[in-house]
């Protein structure tokens with residue numbers, strides 16, 4: 001019997017024949033589901049939705065995946081009303097029963113992972129290992145939040161007593177209806193994580209995925225409902241930004257989690273009066289000092305810059321290298337950029353799949369043209385749409401002024417800019433000179449430099465000397481993942497020990513007995 005595989009982002013080189021065979025089976029199963037209609041699911045029933053949109057694969061633009069019938073304002077209102085109606089019973093369900101359902105759902109996600117991953121590959125262009133990782137992360141996020149609720153005994157604890165016959169408990173209780181608005185790039189994990197935390201905490205959930213992530217969101221919804229989640233407890237509202245806006249504006253939503261761009265997240269924070277967990281963009285830097293292992297540094301940067309075509313909030317898009325090793329580092333990085341296989345993400349050897357849409361290709365062309373005039377394109381720079389999808393080459397840019405737009409703006413492309421600096425200290429200062437503060441990486445052989453980095457760097461997720469990913473690849477229960485500054489609104493990180501509490505409010509219960 002083939003050994004069951006387990007993919008995380010840090011083990012993406014896993015070369016297990018069983019994994020590939022299972023994924024191929026998943027592709028066959030996924031093909032049978034193509035042509036599906038994805039419409040709102042409210043109270044377990046599929047609604048009609050609005051004007052259909054055709055969902056195509058970014059890796060093969062001739063491939064039609066599904067027809068999406070976006071949620072209308074009326075669907076949003078019905079879903080919120082249904083979630084409100086179901087909230088008291090779900091909150092009153094003993095937490096052990098809630099967790100049992102969610103753990104069953106996590107196991108279903110793991111069992112179905114080859115098919116879910118194959119559909120995700122077609123839907124957003126993730127290579128097979130990234131897609132399997134996203135699916136397994138979804139299951140592990142749900143498991144982790146269940147474990148947290150259990151470890152805290154349902155967040156119900158006795159407090160001190162200061163008067164006779166009086167006892168007090170501190171109890172964390174759910175808010176009610178929680179909206180989850182998720183992005184395209186982790187179409188399952190970033191829906192499953194917030195939804196899992198909200199549900200484990202006892203809230204009901206209305207999920208509005210990214211339009212391009214609609215299929216993964218449907219498959220996640222199926223796993224949760226098949227596991228026995230009551231139909232009123234989770235509702236799916238596919239569509240573009242419009243149903244998201246309607247949800248944010250709806251007075252029946254008690255709390256929300258948004259993951260996406262900083263511009264949208266800031267607009268939502270301004271518009272929404274209740275608790276809003278917003279996880280947003282990044283402009284993540286790696287710093288390489290003269291004492292670093294340059295092979296590790298180049299591999300770690302390449303994986304974080306080009307994995308998922310640079311479309312991770314955690315992607316490494318700028319590198320500050322001590323001047324004496326700048327050229328040697330760039331030479332190694334260029335080699336990776338030129339050898340990472342670009343192409344159909346369904347194929348086993350592909351590392352870099354497509355970018356998400358035609359707009360991203362145009363953005364790439366504009367940025368490359370600017371890089372050619374303001375600096376030097378040391379590797380890549382070409383679009384590869386002749387492959388049948390939105391393909392662009394992994395790109396390394398050098399020689400830019402340190403205040404160039406490419407060092408400042410989140411591009412969400414497989415493009416990384418490298419600049420020489422005088423010292424680790426200057427690299428850290430430049431890394432911090434950004435409104436964002438999501439992830440950062442550091443490569444050095446000197447403990448005092450590492451200590452300096454850890455003491456000063458302004459980012460929520462930081463890595464030292466990590467060839468598996470300079471700035472990417474957090475795993476639930478291992479690396480809590482959340483942004484500082486303009487990258488995150490709460491200072492508490494997903495997959496970490498303080499997260500599920502954000503979906504609960506504290507009630508102090510004092511009872512005097514006669």
Ligand SMILES: NC(=O)c1ccc[n+]([C@@H]2O[C@H](COP(=O)([O-])OP(=O)(O)OC[C@H]3O[C@@H](n4cnc5c(N)ncnc54)[C@H](O)[C@@H]3O)[C@@H](O)[C@H]2O)c1
Nearest residue numbers: 182183184209210240241244245260261264279280281313
């Ligand atoms: N910090 C993180 O954990 C994290 C993780 C993944 C992605 N991201 C960020 O997400 C962005 C890429 O994803 P995207 O292109 O899907 O982001 P996006 O902001 O365009 O959309 C994210 C989601 O929000 C919805 N939306 C957009 N505007 C809205 C509004 N005004 N009101 C309500 N809903 C709205 C979209 O329909 C989608 O479902 C990048 O900036 C990336 O850095 C952050």
Ligand SMILES: N[C@@H](CCC=O)C(=O)O
Nearest residue numbers: 312313314472473474481
């Ligand atoms: N959690 C992922 C990034 C999610 C954002 O896009 C990582 O750690 O690389």
